[in-house]
Amino acid sequence: MKRPAEAIDKILTGLRNAEAPLGMPDRILQAVELRALVPHTSGSRLWNMLSRPAPTGLVRTWPPGWSLALAGFLGVSLAITAVHRYGQRATPQSKLVPIQAGWPQRASARADAQVAFALPPDSMAPAGNKKVVRTIRQTAAAQSVLPSEMSVPSHPAPEAPLTREEILLLRIVHKGDPQELAMLNPDIRAKQEAEGEAEFLKFAEESYQGDHE
Amino acid sequence: MASIEGYGLALLSIEGTQPEIELAALVETYSSLLFRVAHSVLRSRTEAEDVVQDVFVRVIEHRGTLYEVRDMRVWLIRIAWNLAIDRKRHILPDQLDERFAESLAASSESADKALEETQRLKSVLREMERLPRRERQVLLLSTVEELGTSELAIILGRSESAVRALLFRARTRLRERLQGRGGKR
Numbered sequence: 001m002k003r004p005a006e007a008i009d010k011i012l013t014g015l016r017n018a019e020a021p022l023g024m025p026d027r028i029l030q031a032v033e034l035r036a037l038v039p040h041t042s043g044s045r046l047w048n049m050l051s052r053p054a055p056t057g058l059v060r061t062w063p064p065g066w067s068l069a070l071a072g073f074l075g076v077s078l079a080i081t082a083v084h085r086y087g088q089r090a091t092p093q094s095k096l097v098p099i100q101a102g103w104p105q106r107a108s109a110r111a112d113a114q115v116a117f118a119l120p121p122d123s124m125a126p127a128g129n130k131k132v133v134r135t136i137r138q139t140a141a142a143q144s145v146l147p148s149e150m151s152v153p154s155h156p157a158p159e160a161p162l163t164r165e166e167i168l169l170l171r172i173v174h175k176g177d178p179q180e181l182a183m184l185n186p187d188i189r190a191k192q193e194a195e196g197e198a199e200f201l202k203f204a205e206e207s208y209q210g211d212h213e
Numbered sequence: 214m215a216s217i218e219g220y221g222l223a224l225l226s227i228e229g230t231q232p233e234i235e236l237a238a239l240v241e242t243y244s245s246l247l248f249r250v251a252h253s254v255l256r257s258r259t260e261a262e263d264v265v266q267d268v269f270v271r272v273i274e275h276r277g278t279l280y281e282v283r284d285m286r287v288w289l290i291r292i293a294w295n296l297a298i299d300r301k302r303h304i305l306p307d308q309l310d311e312r313f314a315e316s317l318a319a320s321s322e323s324a325d326k327a328l329e330e331t332q333r334l335k336s337v338l339r340e341m342e343r344l345p346r347r348e349r350q351v352l353l354l355s356t357v358e359e360l361g362t363s364e365l366a367i368i369l370g371r372s373e374s375a376v377r378a379l380l381f382r383a384r385t386r387l388r389e390r391l392q393g394r395g396g397k398r
Contacts, residue, residue: 004391007337014317015356020248024262025240032236032269
């Protein structure tokens with residue numbers, strides 16, 4: 001090659017003068033902020049492959065057919081997630097089933113405790129059984145997720161219609177009649193009924209004695 | 214530099230006890246440098262930008278232990294360097310090199326000359342890839358102007374004198390090989 005030093009310098013100068021594309025910091029911040037909001041569940045390699053635009057023919061391990069299939073799958077799963085989240089947000093808070101946030105953790109903690117109780121500690125297990133013990137623990141841990149997932153309400157329970165008694169109660173409450181309200185107390189009601197019965201008996205006795213006289 | 218207002222991702226190392234590290238400030242300060250580091254390995258602007266993005270994703274992932282990082286600059290460069298090398302294993306370097314060589318040769322006068330120049334630069338890049346690993350790494354990292362010999366030594370885990378020797382040997386070997394190729398023709 002003629003003038004190799006010049007060619008080397010040209011390459012090195014080209015690398016040295018490489019400048020970041022316009023707007024790169026903004027794009028990076030947007031992407032990183034998005035990643036910070038979305039929980040990181042899959043491997044970073046998969047994310048990289050999915051998130052970056054694959055130039056045709058450049059990627060060795062990424063056939064174009066797979067890209068389309070994966071893009072479709074990703075789109076469908078994102079749509080399902082979005083619909084699910086929208087449904088949860090659109091529900092008024094007062095209608096949510098009041099299962100506390102700690103409930104699933106308690107269930108899973110209980111399951112863990114049961115597993116820990118059922119299995120011997122690692123230090124007690126023979127060396128050959130450690131792998132088995134670990135496998136059982138992993139399986140038990142995976143199974144303990146199921147009840148916790150089942151206990152979480154996927155949909156809030158629909159509001160049941162009022163019974164006849166409840167409707168009557170509401171009417172009384174909204175009318176605000178103190179006598180009727182007092183009658184809702186079973187003790188007062190029983191006392192009043194006893195008084196009424198006593199008055200009636202008294203009246204009946206008096207009228208009976210008056211007739212005979 | 215593009216405006217980065219509106220982004221306030223604060224990376225709390227330990228709540229209340231450690232100072233906050235602002236992601237926007239990190240991106241503004243280091244993204245260009247990291248881009249050049251990644252570009253020296255990948256020779257592709259889009260790929261290098263992806264690597265820079267991945268670096269800051271790592272920053273988010275390690276926000277709990279950031280206070281342990283002594284030298285943020287070297288730490289970020291190391292991540293970018295390793296991610297770029299890792300990414301290069303999954304792409305076809307010849308096609309990236311061809312584009313890079315074309316972009317460098319584009320200023321040539323005629324199409325014939327540009328084509329000839331592209332081929333010449335591609336052969337240089339090919340020979341660079343055939344250099345011994347340490348020599349190649351030092352040669353590529355030395356193209357990042359912001360990095361001095363001492364930082365190169367820290368990033369590559371070598372002494373400063375070893376870095377100088379490797380750089381000298383890389384240049385000499387590359388020149389000799391290219392001259393040898395010309396002689397054989």
